[in-house]
Amino acid sequence: MTASLRTARFAVLDFETTGLSPRQGAEIVETGAVRFGGEGSGDTFSRLSRPRNPIPPMATRIHNITDDMVAGEPPFAEILPELLSFLGDRIVVAHNAPFDLGFLRAAMASAGLPPLSNLVLDTVQLSRRVHPASPNHRLDFLCHHHDIFREAGHRALDDALATTELLRILLEAAPSEVLDEYSELVEARA
Numbered sequence: 001m002t003a004s005l006r007t008a009r010f011a012v013l014d015f016e017t018t019g020l021s022p023r024q025g026a027e028i029v030e031t032g033a034v035r036f037g038g039e040g041s042g043d044t045f046s047r048l049s050r051p052r053n054p055i056p057p058m059a060t061r062i063h064n065i066t067d068d069m070v071a072g073e074p075p076f077a078e079i080l081p082e083l084l085s086f087l088g089d090r091i092v093v094a095h096n097a098p099f100d101l102g103f104l105r106a107a108m109a110s111a112g113l114p115p116l117s118n119l120v121l122d123t124v125q126l127s128r129r130v131h132p133a134s135p136n137h138r139l140d141f142l143c144h145h146h147d148i149f150r151e152a153g154h155r156a157l158d159d160a161l162a163t164t165e166l167l168r169i170l171l172e173a174a175p176s177e178v179l180d181e182y183s184e185l186v187e188a189r190a
Helices: 002-006 056-063 076-087 097-110 123-130 139-143 157-171 177-182
Strands: 010-017 027-038 044-048 091-093 120-122
Touching: 002 120, 010 056, 010 076, 027 056, 027 076, 027 157, 044 091, 044 157, 056 097, 056 123, 076 097, 091 097, 091 157, 120 123, 120 139, 123 157, 139 157, 139 177
Parallel strands: 010 091, 091 120
Antiparallel strands: 010 027, 027 044
16 A cells, blocks of 8 residues: 555645634635646646635634635635546545545535545644654644745645645655555545
């Protein structure tokens, strides 16, 4: 399995949202994704989306996305088919995957779509396996630690690009025994 994970095709995903949970009414306001590995490697996907309700000031302070920026954009439900096509059958990667995949799953369920069948890799978990002594596994910390350039942190495409570089670094640094534990790193179903 080691060769499979090192040579797999990934789609790295990041969302910026109006809050922390779709169960509490939070919505996606920006989507960023990057293909890594195989054909199309380096392709990017970046879209703003208009939520039903105004973006809370606290969320805007984090990602700097304003109501004016999303006023003319489609709701996420209209972007979803294009995003799913971009992801294809690649392993979906996210930093703190339960957060991003929670939003994706909620949007798919709301649209009446079947659950995502892609495998999912969480770079937080991979980082914990590769660097167990690290005091922190937050994206900001890991980017600083690994000298990963970020144009604008907490923007979806920039975070997806940073996570892609982090994934590359972690896969190169991972001992074979970590990558051999493929089933522990990659969720069977999203």
